[in-house]
Each structure stands twice: as C-alpha cells, then as structure tokens.
Amino acid sequence: MNARARSFWREEIALVALLLAFFAGIVCFALPLPFDARLFPLVIGGAGILLTLAIAAVELRRPLADVPLPPADDPAATVGWPRFLTALLCAPAFGLLFWLFGFVVASLAAMLAMPVLMDYPHRRQIVVVAVVTVVVLTVLCPYLLDVSLPRGVVGDWLVDKLFPDT
Numbered sequence: 001m002n003a004r005a006r007s008f009w010r011e012e013i014a015l016v017a018l019l020l021a022f023f024a025g026i027v028c029f030a031l032p033l034p035f036d037a038r039l040f041p042l043v044i045g046g047a048g049i050l051l052t053l054a055i056a057a058v059e060l061r062r063p064l065a066d067v068p069l070p071p072a073d074d075p076a077a078t079v080g081w082p083r084f085l086t087a088l089l090c091a092p093a094f095g096l097l098f099w100l101f102g103f104v105v106a107s108l109a110a111m112l113a114m115p116v117l118m119d120y121p122h123r124r125q126i127v128v129v130a131v132v133t134v135v136v137l138t139v140l141c142p143y144l145l146d147v148s149l150p151r152g153v154v155g156d157w158l159v160d161k162l163f164p165d166t
Contacts, residue, residue: 016056023048086117102152108134 023045030041090110097106111130116123141147151159 012059013056016052016059020049020052020056023052083118086114090114098150098152100152100154102155103149104134104138105152105155107137 026041026045027049030038030045032038033041094106094110097109108130111133112127115126120126138149141149
C-alpha cells in the first residue's frame with residue numbers, strides 16, 4: 001500500500017485518539033463539580049466521546065485501500081515546518097495579542113497572518129473576510145448584544161491616557 005495513504009491513515013487515527021482523550025478529560029474534570037456547573041461539560045464531553053467513537057469505528061472498519069487522499073495541490077497535503085509551527089503556536093500568540101491589544105487587533109492579526117503563514121491561496125478573499133468579520137463583530141457586540149469587547153492592556157492604557165475623565 002502507498003506510504004502516503006498509510007501516513008494519512010495514521011494521522012487520522014492519532015487525531016481521533018487525541019480528541020477522545022480531550023473529551024474524556026472534559027468529563028473527568030467535570031465530575032467533581034456541583035450538578036449545575038458540570039451539566040454543560042458533561043453534555044459536551046459525552047457528545048464528543050460518542051462522536052469520536054463513531055468516527056473511530058468508521059475509520060477502523062474502512063480498508064486502507066479506501067482511505068481518501070487529499071489532492072496534491074491541497075495545502076494540507078504539503079505540510080512543512082512553517083505550517084506546523086503556525087498551527088502549534090497560533091493559540092498562544094493569539095492569547096498574548098488578545099491580552100495585550102484586545103479583541104480587534106488580535107482577531108484581525110490572527111485572521112490575516114495565519115492563512116498566509118499556512119500557505120493558503122486567495123489572499124484577497126482572506127483580507128476581505130477578515131476585515132468584514134472583525135468590523136461586523138465590533139459593531140454587533142457592543143450595540144446589539146450589549147457586550148463590550150476587551151481592549152487589552154495597551155488599549156486600556158490608551159483609553160486612560162486619552163480620556164482621563166471617563
């Protein structure tokens with residue numbers, strides 16, 4: 001059998017195992033909580049475990065010859081170190097940007113930088129989707145949902161310096 005197909009199949013099974021461990025962890029950490037606090041994690045964790053087991057059953061019953069391979073021009077088929085590091089470090093980098101600069105800057109930076117670093121095509125479309133999404137959420141959340149978006153440490157400092165009376 002094709003080495004690429006075996007590798008792809010192993011990656012799928014590894015992802016299933018990781019998801020199963022993640023959802024099992026949610027359930028285990030929720031068990032000692034009071035009933036009202038553990039209800040939502042138990043529902044999400046239980047549903048995740050059931051879905052993960054269903055996916056595992058389908059994947060394990062499928063012969064290796066039937067494993068669908070991504071097309072050669074698919075960015076997922078040509079994974080390299082920059083793409084891997086981007087996927088690995090995007091959450092901590094987003095968290096740091098979110099803490100420092102707030103929602104707008106962190107979301108826009110993530111939505112613009114990650115697809116480029118992961119070598120996705122259609123960059124003009126990525127820019128339009130990123131800007132429209134951030135603008136809509138920035139307008140929608142404070143005015144229609146009455147939820148203020150975090151400004152971050154730098155944003156709070158700027159607001160204090162520019163508007164000391166408020």
